[in-house]
Amino acid sequence: MKRTKINLLLKLETTPGEVLVKGWVRTKRDSKKFSFMEINDGSCLKNIQVIANDDLENYPDIQTITTGTSVSVTGKLSASPGKGQKWEIQADQIEIINIAPESYPLQKKRHTDEFLRTIAHLRPRTNKYGAAFRLRSEMAFAIHKFYREKGFRYLTTPLITGSDCEGAGEMFRVTSLDPKMIEQQGKMDFKTDFFGRESSLTVSGQLSAEMFALALGDVYTFGPTFRAENSNTSRHAAEFWMLEPEMAFCDLKQNMDNAEELVKTLVRHAMDECPEDMALFSNFVDKSLPKRMDILLNTEFARVSYTQAIDILKHSKKTFDFKVDYGTDLQSEHERYLAEQYFKKPVFLTDYPKQIKPFYMRMNEDGKTVAAVDLLVPRIGELIGGSQREERLEVLEKRMKEMGLPMENYWWYLDSRKFGSVPHSGFGMGFERFLMMLTGISNIRDVIPFPRTPGSIDF
RNA sequence: UCCCCAGUAGCUCAGUUGGCAGAGCAAUUGGCUGUUAACCAAUGGGUCCGCGGUUCAAGUCCGUGCUGGGGAGCCA
Numbered sequence: 001m002k003r004t005k006i007n008l009l010l011k012l013e014t015t016p017g018e019v020l021v022k023g024w025v026r027t028k029r030d031s032k033k034f035s036f037m038e039i040n041d042g043s044c045l046k047n048i049q050v051i052a053n054d055d056l057e058n059y060p061d062i063q064t065i066t067t068g069t070s071v072s073v074t075g076k077l078s079a080s081p082g083k084g085q086k087w088e089i090q091a092d093q094i095e096i097i098n099i100a101p102e103s104y105p106l107q108k109k110r111h112t113d114e115f116l117r118t119i120a121h122l123r124p125r126t127n128k129y130g131a132a133f134r135l136r137s138e139m140a141f142a143i144h145k146f147y148r149e150k151g152f153r154y155l156t157t158p159l160i161t162g163s164d165c166e167g168a169g170e171m172f173r174v175t176s177l178d179p180k181m182i183e184q185q186g187k188m189d190f191k192t193d194f195f196g197r198e199s200s201l202t203v204s205g206q207l208s209a210e211m212f213a214l215a216l217g218d219v220y221t222f223g224p225t226f227r228a229e230n231s232n233t234s235r236h237a238a239e240f241w242m243l244e245p246e247m248a249f250c251d252l253k254q255n256m257d258n259a260e261e262l263v264k265t266l267v268r269h270a271m272d273e274c275p276e277d278m279a280l281f282s283n284f285v286d287k288s289l290p291k292r293m294d295i296l297l298n299t300e301f302a303r304v305s306y307t308q309a310i311d312i313l314k315h316s317k318k319t320f321d322f323k324v325d326y327g328t329d330l331q332s333e334h335e336r337y338l339a340e341q342y343f344k345k346p347v348f349l350t351d352y353p354k355q356i357k358p359f360y361m362r363m364n365e366d367g368k369t370v371a372a373v374d375l376l377v378p379r380i381g382e383l384i385g386g387s388q389r390e391e392r393l394e395v396l397e398k399r400m401k402e403m404g405l406p407m408e409n410y411w412w413y414l415d416s417r418k419f420g421s422v423p424h425s426g427f428g429m430g431f432e433r434f435l436m437m438l439t440g441i442s443n444i445r446d447v448i449p450f451p452r453t454p455g456s457i458d459f
Numbered sequence: 460u461c462c463c464c465a466g467u468a469g470c471u472c473a474g475u476u477g478g479c480a481g482a483g484c485a486a487u488u489g490g491c492u493g494u495u496a497a498c499c500a501a502u503g504g505g506u507c508c509g510c511g512g513u514u515c516a517a518g519u520c521c522g523u524g525c526u527g528g529g530g531a532g533c534c535a
Contacts, residue, residue, distance in 0.1 A: 029497050036494050049495080066486085081493065107470065107485055108496040114528065115470070169534065204535085229533055230460070242535060321531080332531075374535095385535060430535035443528095 001074060007044035009087060015077040019089065021048060022072045022097075024125060027108045028065055035062060039071065042124070045131055045276045049080060049088040061096060067108055068100025068125070113446055120450055120459050128284065131277035132447055135270060136435055142269040143222055143243055146262055152218040152245065157205030159224065162197060163409070170228040171200035172238075201226035204428060205244050207360070207413055210389060213246035213424050214416050220245040222431075230454050234443040235381055237432065239452040246426035252362075252371045252388040255425035256348050259375060259384050260301050262429070263346070267296050270438055286440025292378075295345050296437075301375065302347035309334075309349055312342055329356045332381065339376040346377045359399045361387035362423075373427070380437045386427025393417035
């Protein structure tokens with residue numbers, strides 16, 4: 001008999017009679033002559049209820065089943081008299097695949113997120129994390145769908161890189177040098193290393209993606225990135241996934257249009273395709289989720305320049321821990337104020353002073369600011385960072401010299417400005433931060449299957 | 460790196476002028492009406508994070524270390 005997943009079973013309008021399901025027991029309730037078992041196979045949030053009568057051959061074994069035990073069940077799919085459920089299975093046969101003993105840490109009741117992080121290998125079996133990672137999968141698909149439909153090409157950029165996307169954070173080194181040799185020599189000689197020079201895990205695929213945008217037009221890269229920042233917050237991880245579209249013949253405004261459309265499309269997709277999982281987050285994680293989704297879908301994101309933002313902050317009459325001055329980078333408290341108290345919705349901040357942004361961002365006509373953009377979202381912080389790139393060779397070179405960058409390392413990058421360069425733009429969006437926004441989950445570690453953070457690399 | 464909070468049964472938590480530690484869930488056993496963390500009863504379960512100190516006596520007070528969580532900086 002062919003196995004049917006529970007999500008498909010629950011969609012049936014009429015019973016096919018005999019069915020086969022396999023999954024994990026969520027709970028068992030015994031009476032004198034029979035038992036109820038809730039089985040979940042991960043395909044959806046809901047369980048299927050199985051009734052086992054004491055005339056089953058292995059009923060004494062069935063009575064030893066505990067939460068977590070894996071089973072295979074054949075039986076008749078019947079309309080259920082129980083409330084809140086359409087179908088149940090009257091079991092003909094229950095095979096115990098593997099008993100979960102007393103040491104199985106998950107119970108029927110809820111557990112704290114802190115505890116579940118210590119058993120990250122089992123937490124997908126809970127309702128909350130089952131929902132979180134199903135949704136993660138669906139959103140990854142939705143990103144590909146969005147860009148596919150817009151004619152973008154998916155580009156897989158290197159994870160091991162010799163290039164430094166300047167200003168994008170600390171890098172993890174990649175080396176095959178023997179640690180013992182390093183210790184003996186007291187230093188690392190990169191000429192003898194695998195790549196013949198220093199190499200690292202990538203902090204961004206952007207520079208590579210620009211090369212392809214200037215050939216294929218519109219591309220996106222979507223994959224893991226790595227930052228060796230000692231950031232101990234609920235918003236940071238050392239390994240995280242980033243979406244980075246790059247668009248030829250595109251200015252900053254069109255860049256923002258794409259970003260805003262992307263976010264709205266993804267939110268709509270989640271609500272349309274994952275209503276049960278989204279309802280769980282709304283009911284049990286974040287009561288304000290419906291209202292937040294409404295704002296994301298039905299309001300235009302605010303767009304203000306850095307200079308305007310400084311003005312707003314200075315006139316706010318709030319006392320901040322960090323002084324608000326033109327030319328300085330905004331701090332968390334400033335960004336929070338703008339997104340959460342002033343605009344109360346996502347806000348694009350543009351046109352930052354050139355000295356606080358990297359070399360590749362396009363210089364504005366005023367000579368003081370660059371065509372940069374950050375999208376600040378309430379509770380999340382910076383969800384998206386991007387810019388229009390500098391397409392003028394002389395300006396780019398001048399900027400790199402000002403910043404004291406080694407030009408010879410970027411020869412291939414500068415080549416792209418010599419031969420048919422065009423205005424182009426792009427941005428990076430943290431996938432996990434997007435998921436936090438979508439679910440209301442407040443810690444990035446809980447939207448990553450096996451998170452990597454400072455001091456922590458279990459599983 | 461800095462600031463704050465915490466660590467007691469497998470899990471979630473009580474334990475206050477210091478006096479040899481409890482509850483719920485889980486587990487085991489028994490019972491039971493189609494239940495939804497079923498319900499009822501019984502039983503077992505503890506280096507009170509580690510190491511020092513104060514005291515006749517420390518889960519409780521003091522010091523130090525470790526681990527976890529929240530915040531700041533760094534930053535997608």
